[in-house]
Amino acid sequence: MMKETLVVIKIGGNIIEDTVTLEAILDSFANLKGPKILVHGGGKKATELGNKLGITTTMVNGRRVTTSESLELAVMVYAGLVNKNIVAQLQGKGCDALGLSGADANVVTAKKRRVKEINFGYVGDVSKVNSQVISKFLYANISPVFCALSHDGHGQLLNTNADTIAAEIASSMSKDFEVTLFYCFEKKGVLKNIDEPDSVIKNITKESYKELLAANTISEGMLPKIDNCFYALYNKVSKVCIGNLHMIGGKEKLFTTISL
Incomplete structure (x- = not known):
């Protein structure tokens, strides 16, 4: 028996900051037929608010160091301001959405990252996703909207x-669904030249990725995202793409597909 399809879309901080683009992607999401999940960041908004409150943001290799102060800020921004605004907009578009952190209904548990060379503070590495609970929401025609908090x-x-x-949610749901994972941001895809918006690398395989790394072709900030793409594929996610909002509705043919 064929598995039902599921779309998981992750949107980044630059999209969240751009009200026009955010509305357009939420329109696309609301119009998708069948089960769907939205995952959002919010780091840019957290940094902006942190600056106003005198809370310094420290980044190491594209990863945020989370002190007790910055965790409180992240909870306010991610699970509060950003998440509830997105949920309210989706409800206004006829999409029954439910805003969730990892703690809600015990959907995403994690372990605090061990201190090695760097102490990342209150950062969690995912240990389990409760796919059964998420499936219950989906079968009730509710679209979960996840912020970037675990417990x-x-x-x-x-x-x-x-x-x-x-990546973790898409991987976990792949046991019961045929999952497509879209990483949606402001650019058309992974670029050969950061200054040329149409220099999209259409397909990246694990072999071509090694060559791109050796040649330092891909910008450093993109590397963790691509690593997550391969992680999802190794965990039976059917398709993984990186691009702008138009790839979701099929309007944009120029985007990056990651494959093994």
């Missing part, structure tokens, strides 16, 4: 990279 099962919220949350 440790012992009362502690943890900050977890939104790209990673999307």
Whole structure:
């Protein structure tokens, strides 16, 4: 028996900051038929608010160091301001959405990252996604909207990279669904030249990725995202793409597909 299809879309901070683009992607999401999940970041908004409050943001290799202060800020921004605005907009578009952190209904548990060379603070590495609970929402025609927060099962919220949350959720749901994972941001795809918006690499395989890495072709900030793409594919996600909002509705033919 064929599995039902499921679309998982992750949107980044630059899209969230751009009200026109955000509305357009939420329109596309609301109009998708069948089960669907939205995952969002919000780091840019958290940084902006942190600056106003005097909370310094520290990034290491594209990853956010999370102090107790910045965790409180992340919870306010990710699970509050950003998540509820997105849910309200989707309801206005006729899409019954439910805003969730990893702690809600115990959907995403994680372990606090061990200190090695760097202490990332209250950052969580995902240990389990409760796919059964998520499936219940989907079968009830409710579209989950996940922010980038997990929990440790012992009362502690943890900050977890939104790209990673999307890959982990897509991977877990692939047991019961045929999953397509879209990483949607402001550019058309992974670029050969960051200054040329149409220099999209249409397909990246694990072999061509090694060559691109050796040649330093891909910008450093894109590497964790591509690593998450391969992680999802290794965990039976059917298709993974990176591009702008138009790839979802089929209007844009120029985007990056990641494949094994």
